[in-house]
Amino acid sequence: MKSYKVAIVGAGPAGYFAAQALQNLASEELAFSIDMIERLPTPWGLVRSGVAPDHPKIKSVSKVFEKIANTPGFRLFANVELGSDFTIEQLKERYDAVVIATGSPRGKKLGIPGEELAGSMSAATFVPWYNAHPDFKDEQIDLSSHKAVVIGAGNVAMDVARMLALEPSELDPTDTADHAIEALKESAIREVVISARRGAEHAAFTSPELRELPKLEHTNVVIEPEDISAAIVRAGDEIEKDTKSNLDAMIVIAEREPTAHERTMRFQFMATPIEIKGNGRVEEVVFQRTGGDEKFSIKCGLVITAIGYESPSLEGVPYAQGKVVNTDGYVEGNLYVVGWAKRGPSGVIGTNKSDAADVMKLLVSQLSEPKISGDITEIITHDKVVTQMHWEQINAAEVAAGEPLGKPRKKAVSREELLNLGAL
Ligand code: NAP
Numbered sequence: 001m002k003s004y005k006v007a008i009v010g011a012g013p014a015g016y017f018a019a020q021a022l023q024n025l026a027s028e029e030l031a032f033s034i035d036m037i038e039r040l041p042t043p044w045g046l047v048r049s050g051v052a053p054d055h056p057k058i059k060s061v062s063k064v065f066e067k068i069a070n071t072p073g074f075r076l077f078a079n080v081e082l083g084s085d086f087t088i089e090q091l092k093e094r095y096d097a098v099v100i101a102t103g104s105p106r107g108k109k110l111g112i113p114g115e116e117l118a119g120s121m122s123a124a125t126f127v128p129w130y131n132a133h134p135d136f137k138d139e140q141i142d143l144s145s146h147k148a149v150v151i152g153a154g155n156v157a158m159d160v161a162r163m164l165a166l167e168p169s170e171l172d173p174t175d176t177a178d179h180a181i182e183a184l185k186e187s188a189i190r191e192v193v194i195s196a197r198r199g200a201e202h203a204a205f206t207s208p209e210l211r212e213l214p215k216l217e218h219t220n221v222v223i224e225p226e227d228i229s230a231a232i233v234r235a236g237d238e239i240e241k242d243t244k245s246n247l248d249a250m251i252v253i254a255e256r257e258p259t260a261h262e263r264t265m266r267f268q269f270m271a272t273p274i275e276i277k278g279n280g281r282v283e284e285v286v287f288q289r290t291g292g293d294e295k296f297s298i299k300c301g302l303v304i305t306a307i308g309y310e311s312p313s314l315e316g317v318p319y320a321q322g323k324v325v326n327t328d329g330y331v332e333g334n335l336y337v338v339g340w341a342k343r344g345p346s347g348v349i350g351t352n353k354s355d356a357a358d359v360m361k362l363l364v365s366q367l368s369e370p371k372i373s374g375d376i377t378e379i380i381t382h383d384k385v386v387t388q389m390h391w392e393q394i395n396a397a398e399v400a401a402g403e404p405l406g407k408p409r410k411k412a413v414s415r416e417e418l419l420n421l422g423a424l
Helices: 013-025 056-069 088-094 123-130 155-165 178-186 207-211 225-235 241-254 351-365 388-405 415-421
Strands: 002-009 030-038 074-078 097-100 120-122 147-151 191-195 219-222 263-268 271-277 284-289 295-299 302-305 330-332 335-337
Touching: 002 013, 002 088, 013 030, 013 056, 013 351, 056 074, 074 388, 088 097, 097 351, 120 123, 123 155, 123 178, 123 302, 147 155, 147 295, 155 191, 155 207, 155 263, 155 302, 207 241, 225 241, 271 295, 330 351, 335 351, 388 415
Parallel strands: 002 030, 002 097, 030 074, 097 335, 120 302, 147 191, 147 302, 191 263, 219 263
Antiparallel strands: 271 284, 284 295, 330 335
8 A cells, every 4th residue: 555645735626626536546555645735714715715605506516625625634734825834845845746726816907008096906806805805805895886897708707797786685695795795785886887808609608607697686687689699690500509508598688678677787798998097096998899990988986807817926836827837737846736727717616626637647647656754734833724623613603603694604704713713
């Protein structure tokens, strides 16, 4: 029997699915000790701080994560940060293999004038703010204008637009951060424009997300029928299945009887943002008709860009174009990468399962003789490490606090609060 030590840096879906893949590859001859290291006091990555709170079913994958975490040989070391608490080099020396699973937390920029104005931000700020991520709890999001513009035609843009356009009391039975529910209840925003630079046939939404929009009970959802008929013509007869499914879902929305709610979510296509204007803060977004010369602008006080993400570079890890440089997940030496840090910000949570399984197969095929000694415990110098036991305490406390309020959990927001719940 050979026993190998693997460190996984990052406790999001990609990290957990990598751990699960190793657990599945274990046999009578092969065992793994898995140490998962996470910078926040809480694990689950985007399942906690990315998935929209009005989509609780997507979060049920956390049950799988907890099963993985409770499999013998797995240990969690949360509230331990790469850079300040340890280096990749220190892990590489002590573990047979190190797997980077740190995702792509940074929002891409449009690169247009005015993007830095107050009132313009990335979904990479707005989403963790409403999801109670400790690093974003103090963001001041100005919701005092009538209109907001969301740039991008992917599922993140859709989540952001929905969160802004929902009747906020619909968020009461969710695990949205209390500070966000409060702010959204005060919000003056009544119209959210979700703006795509290309036609509807190129939108990156997935059809289940589009199909649920007509079910919104307090929000008008507006798509112009001409935008979809033009998209159908451009898509032609050789249309891909997913595109057809999206366009079918959009036709249903476009052809519905108009509703007369107070709040509206409106889709705009073929509009390239060219400038954000305002005196000290956002007042309007200027667009150019894609493929044409026509310019027009939308007056608004908030612009949120949801145009993709990138990974920050990590010290000691080769990096290019917003990702860790890798070949099929292999980086160099005994270093591997999975998830968005490997392939960029694409795919749903489940995509990481097969992706991580492939990388872990490769990792196992490249293992040599097991290393004898050393692990993360001899590197960490502080005593506020959140282990699986502490996390289970935090988790149970949040769930218990949510119960009388009819919420799946009431999230603690600051690091201190979280550590307190874990009795640390
Ligand atoms: P995405 O699906 O890649 O969409 C990015 C959008 O931004 C595209 O419409 C893209 O348009 C647009 N864009 C990029 N650069 C732009 C620019 N310079 N100006 C204007 N528009 C620009 O990314 P995402 O929405 O961040 O989502 C990331 C992944 O997470 C996706 O795989 C998504 O499905 C997944 N996700 C899933 C769910 C869910 O299942 N409910 C929820 C959230 C996220 P072009 O096509 O023209 O480049």
